[in-house]
Amino acid sequence: MTGMTEQTGRTEHAPRILSEEEWTARRTQHRERVARLVDPHAERRASGTAHPVHDFLFTYYSFRPNQLRRWHPGHGIALADAEERADWAGYHAVDVGDVRVVTVRPDVLEQRHETVRFVADLLAATESRPAALGCLGLHEWAMVYRAGDDVRHRTVPLRLGAAGTDAVVESLPLRCTHYDAFRFFTDEAAPRNSLTLSRADQVDREQPGCLHAGMDLYKWAYKLVPLVDSDLVLDCLEHAFAARELDMRASPYDLTDYGYSPVPIETAAGRADYVRHQADLAERARPLRARLRHLCEQLLAYPT
Structure with missing residues (x-):
């Protein structure tokens, strides 16, 4: 019809x-x-x-x-x-x-065609890789490494203080694969990362174990509104809430006043706990990523 x-x-x-x-x-x-x-x-x-x-x-x-x-x-x-x-x-x-x-x-689909194509390609590339679970959420630590008083959340204290935070960064490898986290690293932290990331190689680097890649499913979904239904947007937002909570529990900040117990990645037990939570979030993101990718592929196949 x-x-x-x-x-x-x-x-x-x-x-x-x-x-x-x-x-x-x-x-x-x-x-x-x-x-x-x-x-x-x-x-x-x-x-x-x-x-x-x-x-x-x-x-x-x-x-x-x-x-x-x-x-x-x-x-x-x-x-x-x-x-x-x-x-x-x-x-x-x-x-x-x-x-x-x-x-x-x-015409909305015509206007968004390139964005739909980019999102489809990014999600497919991310899905094609195994989940890397060794980053330990150190991106938040790298954002305050040797920053002095210039920290992102100035009203929240660092659990280990500035010197203790720097020592953790220096004792563990930085393995961030997500450009939009890496770009906030301090100048001293960026060279310590195992990869030098750029916007141009985002599709080549994203992997499904990354908390921020899972959080960004929300971004890719809302960028395609009204082509994407609101149920999927909210499903992705709910996942972003869960990922953000682990992200900050594993961060150098003391969030006990906000009801969050730390995941102390400076300890062996904390690192193991983080990896367990990270693997669970990666698995929860997988069907959301597949749904959004499938929708993008349907849109790309739709006659215009």
Whole structure:
């Protein structure tokens, strides 16, 4: 079945149609789920209170809470009786048979084609490699190595102090594979890494054991909104929360006042504990990465 778009006159495959009852129920579920994830951050922001673990997910990543609250069904899904959404960015109203629906405009896929291709290639390359579990979360330590007072989280003390933190970096190998962590290393720490990373070789270096590669599934998902459905975006965000918590528990910071016990990677027992948690997170990221890659491949195969 095909239909004609009013704006372009172009033939496109008919979408799957959700009734008003179906899509409004999904929207309600989405809003409730987002509230659980976002409201604590919004309340902290209103009171001027910082959280060194969770705020990162709303400051480093560019998708804002209000953007998260807006539910998107994804490419190929149309909403009946949804005329108020026709003016949303990336959407339009179109007739499918005798039903007036709102769906993602076909030109959105055309405009995002290169991004979809990049994400598909990056995820496929990441999946193709074995998980490397020996980094021990030392990227956070490398970001404050010999930094003096210039630390990233100035309101949170270092568990071992500056000298103790530097000693840990000097006693263990740096094996970071993620450019967006490596680029924040101090000038003294960067040469200690086993790899010199750049943006240009990101696709060649990403591997599935990396906590930040798993966290970034959230970034790649929201960058493709409204082509990507909100359920997948939130699944990736929830994973990012879990990865961020391990990231910071294994960091040099003392987060006991925030309810986080440390994973002391300066000890043999702490290193073993970190690797166990890291392996578990890598396994949890695997189906999310596969879902997002499969969606990208479907989008790339869609006729434009």
